[in-house]
Amino acid sequence: MMLIACPHCGPRAHVEFTYERTMDAILSVDVDPDTAVAILFQRENPRGPSQELWRHTYGCRSWLRLTRNTVTHDLAEVVAWPPA
Amino acid sequence: MSAPFRNAAGGLIDRARAVRFTVDGRPYEGFAGDTLASASLANGVRLMGRSFKYHRPRGVFGAGVEEPNALYGVGEGGRFEPNTRATDVFLYEGLTAISQNCWPNLPFDIGAVSQVAAPFIPAGFYYKTFFGGPRLWKVYEHLIRRAAGLGKPPQHRDVDRFNHRAAFCDVLVVGAGPAGLAAADAASAAGARVIMVEQDRLAGGGFLRDPAMAGGDDGLVWAMAVATRVKAEGGRVLSRSTATGFYDHGLLNVVQRHVEPGQITRDDGAAQTLWRVRARRVVLAQGSLERPLLFSGNDRPGVMLASAARSFVTRYAVRPGALAVVAGCDDHADLTARVLAASGIEVIAVMDSRVGGRVVAALGSRAVTGAIVSEAGRSRTVACDLIAVSGGQTPTVHLHMQAGGGLAWDAQAGAFAPTTARQNQVSVGAGAGRQGLEAALADGWRAGVEAAQDLGLSRPMGARPRGAAARPTPTVSGCCVTLTDGADAKTAFIDLQNDVTAADIDLAGRQGYRSVEHLKRFTTLGMASDQGKTSNLLGLARMAQASGVTVPQIGLTTFRPPYTPVTLGVLAGEAVGAEAAPRRRLTLQSAHAAAGAVWQPSGYWSRPRAYPMSGETSPQAAVREARTVRDAVGLTDVSTLGKFEVVGPDAVAFLEIICATSVAKLAVGRGRYTIMLREDGIVADDGTVWRLADQRYLLTSSTGGADTMAHRLSYARRVLTPRLQVMVTAVQECWVGIAVAGPNARALVDQATGAAPPRHMSVAAARLADQPVWLLAASYSGERAFEIYVRSYAAQVVWSDLERRVAAAGGRVYGLDAMDLLRIEKGHIVTGAEIDGRTCPYDLGLTKMLRKGGFIGWAGLQRRDFQRPNRPCLVGLDALDGVLPEGAMLLPRAGAAPQGHVSSAGRRVTGEGAIGLGLVASGPDRIGEVMIASSPTRRLQGRVRLTAPLFYDAEGARYVD
Incomplete structure (x- = not known):
């Protein structure tokens, strides 16, 4: 179980957090249908660093951007999202 | 007591405390400190199980957690634990064990006829023979399932309690053998907070089996001194505790047994505790496990690992036989022969493969009666009842591998040893492939010092302990998997627990299996409850030999947690029964109970299903309640609906993103039905939106969808529209919602509030029972209806007032079932039934409500x-x-x-x-x-x-x- 350093709460076990999606899968409301389908259904599953949106749901409830290595689970960066 | 195979002196057993136990109803006696296996051997019991596939007689093979054969169901009723290793349960008064995999009893197992058929059940037999399409499989399945399986699952609810505990430490040391003790001693002396865990009940590891000097004292005395020092420094020493899994970021699961399997707990305490230890540094000192040798009948009761034989003799003062043959491919053979001889066992022959000594076959059926041995190409038959085998040591690398570490093949040792580490882990001692006591002590000490230094701790400390071993430092000659001429591969077992023979591995090779993952699935090698602790490497080496490649080229299968089997109860901890999930209590729960509610789970809530009157069934009550709503008036609790306040200049803009229906045209004081879509165009939930004031809206969603909706709204607000000037607040628990529905509802609300009630789909503020409320005129039932929203703290007063008025108007409370009947008759869809995660608005007849775009899910809806x-x-x-x-x-x-x-x-x-x-x-x-x-x-x-x-x-x- 990963230890995620929430910028507001400090290091917490990852059961407190929920994974939302990879950053490149954030769809704007006015996205065109073809792009939406490509992003929703034809996703990359990269080996290595991945930028992801998480939420400290059972903590401060804020949204975070994690840079997580999908192989080693190393967390290179955890920052509040969107940046202030 | 007659224990014919117990030596008169020695051993780490308490001879003053006799312990009685039963196996298949027969009474036996052992001593405190015995395992079920050692006490059975002391009583001359050698047959301890039947094998999984062929039902061959089996005896104890190991002396610890690696045991593949001697499995029992231990305990009774709600404490029954199947597949318990006889070598891993310490005796307690009244222990009851039953043998497994046999019918009607262990000595006369009818299933053993499959032994006669053994040549016809090679690896992959089931896959190939019963490949005949699903129809035929339905016929075979019952027969196969009855014959297969390992032990019987418990038939009763688990009566034990299980705890979870979280712990943190600087250095976690796994294993309290020489290397682990040295590491813990050093790290602790340097000022680190140490937790040391040991699966055995005693610290000492190899010292328990092979006595030696360490730190200027007897090894076991030194071990106790180290444990005392670690505790004195504020550290923890957990015995009977197994590190079962190594997870991300330094987290390890440690399962601690407070009592033995099947044993009644003291003072109603927990039977086991799951420690979730987050460690800054981890020292893995798990030691090594011995490998078997391959020869015909190497599974017969009486064939056991040399380390196990020494353990029984030294630790338990039990002679596992009277006449022994010792075979090995390194110095452990000589060591074992000397230990056995010293305990009064007559050693007939020592077969050292380095000088051409091999065992060809074990003779006998329910016990070993002799052996065919071969020396310098000449074979002879000897009488014996014990064959102690040593095929070299395999470092226990499970946790290292779970933590993402790397391995290197050591051709000399014939085993894989840890190399690179991904986490803050280091392997030491025999578990790192080091040979001998001195190396283990030095290695462990260095690891402890370095771990402390890494953490910036460097208190002055003494010199490292020196060891003086009576045992020699062995030299090894690879992983032996070649069968001697005359041995039959069909009875040379590699995986004893899953009955996989050398012939099965060879067959897999001949059939073209090259991937180790395929080999594993085809032969079931290493897939039993022992997870191949004694067998995996032999299987790989045999496969490599057959394919003419090296073992590293064959590769390894994944090491998955847990290291040893874990009771499911300890993983659940206290989250069972009523505590399995959090429960949410309705504000009006006691009012419903007083009205005679029958409860229905609804997410984390319990909601009234119906309120049966005397002599009524619940379904009858639901129809009566629904008719009351159609004919007069009914009262129900709708508080569990998701409720959100959306406030601010951009409230409309935000709601139009969330809702697929139009919100912009909503006048102050009006409300509307709405649906929310997922990004792929599927309907997520439905609800209503109300304009309470110019820039203030109330959005409702379904009960089951409330939590998801809260998450979706937060995502939309924080991630998609951070620039909008709007505040979104979940107010589910602030407001209690009470619905009054029926032809008499309007008059009732008129009277109760003293003001004209709002028109259909309108909202108005009012006072009811002297409390401020919102009146939302919306109908789910198909009748004229009002949802009355009142602050939770004032809900009781308002409910009581309405209940009285409803009764006066000829009505009564109604529950979920009546609500369902009413909405089905009216054709209203509901989340969970029609909104089922597959339907889009077009499917549900909602097309006309949709806007032309600008909301979440529009793009997906164009698919x-x-x-x-x-x-x-x-x-x-x-x-x-x-x-x-x-x-x-x-x-x-x-x-x-x-x-x-x-x-x-x-x-x-x-x-x-x-x-x-x-x-x-x-x-x-x-x-x-x-x-x-x-x-x-x-x-x-x-x-x-x-x-x-x-x-x-x-x-x-x-x-x-």
Whole structure:
């Protein structure tokens, strides 16, 4: 179980957090249908660093951007999202 | 007591404390400190199980957690634990064990006839022989399942309690053998907070089996001194505790047994504790496990690992035989021979493969009676009842591998040893492939010092402990998997627990299996409850030899947690029964209870299902309650709906992103039904939106969807629209919602509030029972209705007032079942039935409500599949035979492929007959068609006519004021 350093709460076990999606899968409301389908259904599953949106749901409830290595689970960066 | 194989002196047993136990109902006696295995051996019991596939007689093979053969069901009733290793359960008074895999009893197992058929059941037999399509498999499955399986699952509810604890430390040391003790001693002395865990009940590791000097004292005395020092420094030493898994970021699961399997706990305490230890540094000192040797009949009771034989003799003062043959491929053979001889066992022969000594076959059936041995190419038969084998040491690298570490092949040792580490882990001692006591002590000490230094701790400390071993430092000659001439590969077992022989591995090779993952699945090698602790490497080496490649080229399968089997109860901890999930209590719970509610789980809530009156069943009550709503007035609690306040200049803009329906045109004081979509165009939830004031809106969602909706709203607010000036607040628990529905509702609310109630789909502030409330005129039931929102703290007063008024108006409370009957009759869809994660707005007849874009899910809704004409769409179902099972398939005619299903089933409130809602391919174009609703699992079937999804008041006349 990963230890995620929430910028507001400090290091917490990852059961407190929920994974939302990879950053490149954030769809704007006015996205065109073809792009939406490509992003929703034809996703990359990269080996290595991945930028992801998480939420400290059972903590401060804020949204975070994690840079997580999908192989080693190393967390290179955890920052509040969107940046202030 | 007669324990014919117990030596008169020695051993780490308490001879003053005799302990009685039973095996298959027969009484035995052992001593405190014995394992079930050692006490059984002391009593001359050698047959301790039947094998999984061939039901061959088996005896104890190891002396610890690696044991593949001697498995028992231990304990009784709610404490029964199947597949318990006899070597891993310490005796307690009254222990009861039953043997497994045999019928009618262990010595006379009828299943052993499969032994006769053994040559006909090679690896992959089931896959190939029973490959005949699903129909044939249905016939075979029952027969195979009855014969297969390992032990019987417990038949009673677990009566034990289990705890979870979280812990943190600087250095976690796994294993309290020489290396682990040295590491813990050093790290602790340097000032680190140390936790040391040991699966055995005693610290000492190899010292328990092979006595030696360490730190200027007897090894075991030194071990106790180290444990005392670690504790004195504030550290923890957990015995009978197994580190079962190494997870991300330095987290390890440690399962601690407070009592033995099947034993009654003291003072109603927990039977086991799951420690979740987050460690900054981890020292893995798990030691090594011995490998077996391959020869014919190497599974017969009496064949055991040399380390196990030494353990029984030294630790338990038990002679596992009288006449021994010792075989090995390194110095452990000599060591074992000397230890056995010193305990009074006559050693007939020592077979050292380095000088050409080999065992060809073990003789005997239910016990070893002799052996064929071969020396310098000449074989002879000797009488013996014990064959102690040593095929080299395999470092225990499970945790290292779980933590993402790397391995290197050591051809000399014939085993893999840890190399790179991904986490803050280091392997030491025998577990790192080091040989001998001195190396283990030095290695462990260095690791402890370095771990402390890494953490910036460097208190002055003494010199490292030196060891003086009576045992020699062994030299090894690889992983021996070659069979001697004359040995039969078909009875040379590699995996004892899953009955995989050398011939099975060879067969896999001949059939073209090259990947180790395929080999494993084809032969089931290493897939039993021992997870191949003694067998995996032998299987790989045999495969490598057959394929003419090296072992590293064959590769390894994944090491998955847990290291040893874990009781499911300890993983659940206290989250069982009523504590399995959090429970949410309705503000008005006691009011409902007083009204005679029958409860129904609804997410984390319990909601009133119905309020039966005396002599009424719950379904009868639901119909009566629903009719009261149609005829007079009813009262119900709708507090669990999701409720959100959306406030600010950009509130409308935000809501238009969330809702697929129009919000912008909503006037102050008006409300509207709405739906929210997922990004892929599927309906996520439905609800209502109300404009309470110019820049203040109330959005409701379904009970089950409330938490998800809160998450979605947060995402939309924080991630998609961070620039909007709007505040979104979840107010579910701030407001209690009470619905008053029925033809008398308007007059009742008029009277209760002293003001004209709002028109249908309007909202107004009012006072009721002297409390400020919001009156939302919305109807779910199809009748004129009001949802009254009151602050939670004032809910009781308002509910009581309304209950009294409703009674005076000829009405009563109604529950979820009545609500369901009313909404089905009115054709209202509900999340979980019609909104099922597959339906889009077009399927549900909601097309006209949709805006032209600008909301979440619009892009996804443009997918071509949503325009497909034969998509399942909402229809009403009128049962012609009085039968309408919920969830049933809808078929155009008997035997045809299903074209839809019954999503909701109920009955008419006004009148008689079963009605429901369903999703049917091209449904709206097929109104009037008769289909068959069929539920084979419930053996229910009946004809239904497709209708419009509306059975009551199609004109909406009931809402008109």
